[in-house]
Amino acid sequence: MILVTGGCGFIGSAFVLRWLQGQDEPILNLDLLTYAGHPGNLAPVAGDPRYLFVRGDIGDLPLVSELLARHRPRAILNFAAESHVDRSIAAPQAFVETNVVGTVKLLQAAHAYWQALTGDEAQRFRFLHVSTDEVYGTLSAQDPPFRETDAYEPNSPYSASKAASDHFVRAWHHTYGLPVVTTNCSNNYGPRQFPEKLVPLMIHNALKGLPLPVYGDGQQVRDWLHVDDHCAGLRAVLDRGRVGETYNIGGRSERTNMQVVHAICNALDELVPRAGGGKYAELITHVKDRPGHDRRYAIDDGKIAGELGWAPALAFEDGMRQTIRWYLDHQDWVESVTSGAYRHWVEQNYGGRARAA
Template identity: 60%
Template structure:
């Protein structure tokens, strides 16, 4: 059985990718490496419980010896690297963990992958790929009239989180140019969808709206983001892994730029339709709060390179993707409540022990 090694596969995007990958009959087995920080949730992978095509290892990507053992045992044909600390607010409060995981962790994983790849021969060496999943936040903030980010936009990160991801991107690039490691990089816009930890805007608003709590909106609510449904992102990563040119970077955007306030109003409208209150609208719960330090004003992502070279396009519009997200949230309240209570971190199934 052939394998791919996925890091961060119990997190939001990583778990969606693992689930999507293993839905395909005959796909490689997945060696899922996750440290299980607060954002790692094995309940998201419950449908894979005891599957012989899903091997979970609770491993820190900073642990070189553990990585070496996994490479030696499973001999993956590719690495898909999602593992990262990703919440900007947390990076402002405590940047150290972001440097450790996103920079030191990526370096350690690159070193382990390079040592493994250097020992491969023939077709095994030729087909090996290291795909690094990054963010559009490395490019900084756009002015209202600026064109969208392209793959050649200069890096200008403005938060400890985005700076740590930019550093990781540079390391990945350097390992290609210095050592020839066959790398690929994707820079995605804001993801949304199932299994999203409720600290980011969309799941946070959904959770607080249903609880009858204020819906916090930073500043004037006019910060602009490009929104990408997580299923479309997973399809993009698959396309890049299968057909991307080694050493290249591909932007992945949803072509759905919205202000944060527009997103919150749309969410409230969907909840008014799908789970109406006894009286009034969820919009009445919107509350403006003090802006966070260094809050980037606008992101927009140009994905034409990915579309033209690899034939990828989004299947979901913002409206269809958001409706699916709200419906999933309403139908999976036990998942949400277990996250909020902390129960998701207890009693982890022994079938997932690495």
């Protein structure tokens, strides 16, 4: 068995679904079900005897210790995190509690559990920590992509909290010997992503005929990674990654935010033309940029490609089209997550931002 934390979130649920499609090894999912953790993400496996869900907090040391002792997983994959930069700017404390304090308590439980293992069980055990490229800071247009040896220079409360968690994971390996591996991924997109992030927000607003808010000039560059490619990379790291190492996982698809938004608009123009005519791009509205907005992220994935033989399989255009079709075909899911609390957040975050000059 393996244990995943935060398995009802966007990336975690994609990993659980892919895992159960590929083998019979059971999977235990510990998730607190905060606003972005949606049980419906895992409805296809809800009755599967290989899948077990426990609602709980990674910071609940007695609960995590009891689950480890009872189920004896061979690995822990830590997806649990607060992950939205805008929310971290508005309320940073929650990011410290989950991403830093929660990770430290999870490490404590994992270390105590691992120390009690013997023989092959102890040799096989892994703690895989899922992190982000944002810990490296920002790049200029001329800078080479991030490598695993680059210094950490986080610029938002979110990325600072993830950087801190990465450092604690490293410390638990070097101080206590815990067999850890860390991954730092680029911007994920795909089905079941909570619609506060760029791609699902644009799809949702476009279909509702609402403004498509783009920060500043929209020329911020991100490397776009389909969530299924990310999950395949995580599986490679879990199976073959070297203990104590970090692996960057990227999509090889650098795009500006405006390029992404126009790609979404062009696909929607073809798939669901606007009633009464017009183009979805007419809804694009430039709004005041968020504080400390990093200009460019890019990933050098040479290490995971060379050591583990992983490479992204989906081209950006194909992956984005598949993603848009999923949202069009699952409007019931969208309606279930865009509750009053979600609408309040969108209004709070974007409603007060003046249009950019």
